Amino acid sequence: MGKGRLIVISGFSGAGKGTVVKKLIEKYDYSLSISATTRAPREGEVDGREYYFKTVEEFKSLIDYNGLIEWAQYVENYYGTPRKFVEQEIAEGRNVILEIEVQGAMNIKAQYPDAILIFIATKDIETLEARLKARGTESDEVIRKRITRAAEEADSMDSYEYIVINDVLEECVDAVHSIVVSEECKKENKTRFLIDIKKELEDYIGGR
Ligand code: 5GP
Numbered sequence: 600m601g602k603g604r605l606i607v608i609s610g611f612s613g614a615g616k617g618t619v620v621k622k623l624i625e626k627y628d629y630s631l632s633i634s635a636t637t638r639a640p641r642e643g644e645v646d647g648r649e650y651y652f653k654t655v656e657e658f659k660s661l662i663d664y665n666g667l668i669e670w671a672q673y674v675e676n677y678y679g680t681p682r683k684f685v686e687q688e689i690a691e692g693r694n695v696i697l698e699i700e701v702q703g704a705m706n707i708k709a710q711y712p713d714a715i716l717i718f719i720a721t722k723d724i725e726t727l728e729a730r731l732k733a734r735g736t737e738s739d740e741v742i743r744k745r746i747t748r749a750a751e752e753a754d755s756m757d758s759y760e761y762i763v764i765n766d767v768l769e770e771c772v773d774a775v776h777s778i779v780v781s782e783e784c785k786k787e788n789k790t791r792f793l794i795d796i797k798k799e800l801e802d803y804i805g806g807r
Contacts, residue, residue: 603693
């Protein structure tokens with residue numbers, strides 16, 4: 600059994616990453632890493648489902664015990680990826696989605712060079728602002744901060760291997776899945792198969 604891959608999904612806050620990820624999991628066979636955060640839960644969010652909600656102290660102790668494979672500060676809160684789940688899942692051959700911001704994504708790529716980095720964007724800033732407002736969970740001040748952060752993140756888009764525009768949800772979901780499928784088909788990821796099939800063919804011909 601081959602090892603699983605890490606699929607890193609980043610994107611502007613409000614680009615609909617969360618929905619894209621949810622659909623990907625419903626439709627295809629991906630595991631989802633649940634992050635730890637010091638952010639307060641939004642209405643409807645459940646501890647252990649959207650995030651593991653932590654105090655700053657708890658979060659810092661996770662860092663101290665090497666319990667996170669990466670972590671970052673984003674708009675005044677800490678976010679990090681728990682190590683144990685990710686390591687278990689990839690060891691068991693499952694592809695794991697990490698929905699994380701750009702610093703975390705770069706950090707993951709440095710540690711896991713075969714991670715697939717995908718950036719989800721909206722087609723324009725108006726769409727982004729409208730989606731953030733429609734969510735209705737953040738104050739104008741926080742929305743402004745998130746759009747400011749999006750401007751910074753736009754500079755990092757170049758570091759991603761794939762950029763997908765989330766205009767029509769289903770198309771975006773299928774585009775992300777196609778990226779993963781085509782990565783898996785790359786011959787670099789098929790070395791074992793190439794050796795085995797050549798050997799089988801030789802044996803077949805030799806045994807005739
Ligand atoms: P939100 O507060 O909207 O749930 O998330 C804010 C940002 O933090 C998003 O860009 C999200 O992708 C990112 N994020 C969530 N979990 C993690 C994590 O474990 N590590 C890092 N680096 N970023 C995360």
